[in-house]
Amino acid sequence: MSSSNETHLSGAFELRSARPHARTWALAVLLAVAFLVVPFIGDDYWFSAILIPLLVLSLVGLGLNLLTGYAGQLSLGSAAFMAAGAFATYNFELRIPGLPLLASVALGGLVAALIGVGFGLPSLRIKGFYLIVSTLAAQFFIQWALTKFGWFSNDNPSGVISAPPLVILGQDLSNPVGRYLLTLTIVTFLTWVAWNLVRSPTGRSWMAIRDMDTAAAVIGIPIFKSKLLAFAISSFYCGVAGSLWAFAYLGTVEPHGLDLNRSFQVLFIVIIGGIGSIAGSFLGAIFIVLLPIALDHVARAFLVGIVDPSNTENLQKIAMGSLILWFLVKEPEGLARLIEVGFEKLRKRLSRRFVPAVSN
Amino acid sequence: MQFFIEVLVGGLLAGIMYSLVAIGFVLIYKASGVFNFAQGSMVLFSALTYVGVLELGVPAWEALAVALAVMVSLAFVIERSVLRPLVNRSPLTLFLATLGVSFVLEGVAQVVWGAQVHGLDLGISDEPIDFSGVFVSKFDLFAAAVAAGLVLVLGVLFNKTRLGTALRAVADDPLAALSVGISLPKIWVVVWSVAGIVGLVAGLLWGARLGVQFSLSLIVLKALPVLIIGGFSSIPGTLVGGLIVGASEKLAEVYVGSLINGGIEVWFSYVVALAFLLVRPSGLFGEPNVERV
């Protein structure tokens, strides 16, 4: 008879590590702070330059993680799907008067999802690296189409579009706090959805395809459907993030900011944060957003006179490249794993101090 | 008709330039199974080193020697700090690592040598030669000859020398190669050095064409369709792939692009590559993978 474990037959799933309660509490506190405290203590710079892009990049990272981290389909087209979503939302807002903002964003996401499925179709025949050809094609093609065909940007002579007013239920959200809360709400909601998906049969099908697709087919997982679904949902997330990027962060969108470099940036977010980890997407985004700022401070503090400050971009490149190498060698599962390991060590230390066992 | 031939020939020759970069990829892929995204940065890095040293007043041949030495040292560094620690990891991890390497190389190259465009003169002018009405650039022909020469030399290296056999053994099964006494680190240094030298050749030619500047490293993005069409593991395949990409791209741009606002060169070769992948996943000359469960 099985000795140690009673079977847990609760309807809710268990988390992978053994401490669900501590984590859920931490998450609740974090959310409470984010929603209830930050709006009152943050200043405009923090909202506009740090928190909002951080949230948006986390969302894209999450989208890419679902596709690459969970479903195992490599993609270098995240920025293209962002652009698709942003421009689609803009056009919906523009051409369908009276359409609520959230509906436009959702529709924009859907358009991005459809495009994602289109470029994801080759994944049914092509595996591994070769798949990056498809998403790279998406990246180049979409950027080209959005620049070349004026219709997308309402024939604006500069090809750059400015954001429509952010009004939800009569509330004007165009100030920094408003934009922050809008972004936070959407990102929180979509993260919850991603969390559910990942722990459901859908998520398990993805991971099965990632780990061994021949076996997955043999046990009856619909490979075709699952792969395309991964592309669809991932692109939806990227599309929504794109709309937020344009309307909540920059106030404008032009295709150049959502180019291959951006796609690489998202890939780095996922690698550094942790492939196949939802928390990792956030950690990676935090890292990517804070790194240039940190480097800037370091350069100004220590390297004045040694290195030309105009070289900061190149220094960032070197730092980024080195960090990626470091992570790949030392901790391939990224920051998420590093932190998890850190907490485990901390927990062990603490539990050794307080010997009477705290029942789980 | 004349115009068509000119565009075609121009495209073919442009394609050969892509092949030059792709050859470096194939080398590393053939010998280590790694898809080296940093190849483009190596092209840039090597060319910048040459030009930078040249601008310091060093005579051409010595500058060349310096650039070669730098690329070989780079191979040592990469083997030690990247390849060795990641020896048993998945191809994806290695690819991501080369991504990291490319960033470091680009950053270092530009911090050291500056981000401005450097002119490069190889002594071969771009003047057009008249082939009964069709004008072909002398420089392009030279580049094509160089590429063909490289392919020949490398073909001989891989198939007729002991080193080549060792390289192929390592690519096929590193553990088995180890067990017959082949030193993996040595082989990798050799391969990456050769790839670096090939990169230098490509860098010099491209640099003479475009000027030595950051956008050189973006040529890697053009090399990818070449590899897919030609096959990742075939050196002659890069020539064929390059010809196809170059020609189709130019023809499409001229004949189709004019209908839809132009600029389709950015994505056309990718779409062609995609079509190839769907029909022949291992490229024209590559080896298909048989998966046994």
Added chain:
Amino acid sequence: MSDAETILSLEHISLSFRGVKAVTDIGFRVARGEICSLIGPNGAGKSSLFNVVSGVYAPQAGTITYDGTVHRRMDPSWAARHGIARTFQNIALFKRMTVLENILTGRTLHTQSTFLEHAFRLGRARSEAREQRKKAEEVIELLHIGEHRNDPVGKLPYGLQKRVEFGRALVSEPKLLLLDEPLAGMNYEEKLEMSRYVVDANRDFGTTVVLIEHDMGVVLDLAHHVVVLDYGSKIADGSPTDVRHDRGVIDAYLGQVHDEEAAA
């Protein structure tokens, strides 16, 4: 054996890989509810046959008749949907997923809820999740792998992995279970345990089992029916005792000893 009693029938199956012949003109029948063992030296073509039945490989010739339907080539999804489950010689588990998650994937075909219901945790998704969890836990308990349920399978020892793979196949409530060397790499006790699980599955659930196995002792204990392969061809087919005394089988395993003894 009548057609109604036959769950699986292979006829004239030939399979080759780029010129290398794996299997030549093989045919045999498996009766519903029996434990059939495929034996033979390495390279005899046993795993290839499994791959043909589960649809991983398409044979160059021959047909597969499963539960009355004839197939020139089996489709893996069709096979799974109609109750064929299997394990692999080299363990085809999803290495980065936990034991529990791997076993849950075995319930994929019993999942009706769509991704939207999963995304928003709507009613049917939750009740299905509970039911799937219950079935998985039953199998986990049966196979005594409960203490590892949250461990990534890639980190587990070989014998445990084999058990998890067996569990994943079992949890889908299959009609036909194909086990590719389920006892390989196990010590004596583990083999006893695993054999018992196989027998339990067959007896309690009526699952027909075809297993590839090398250990003749195990085969004689477990199987109702034995098929012997050698160099891609069938050399014997019958009850364990018949096969044990078959000349051809003895030749294949023991060489020409009996001829010399006879001559002496």
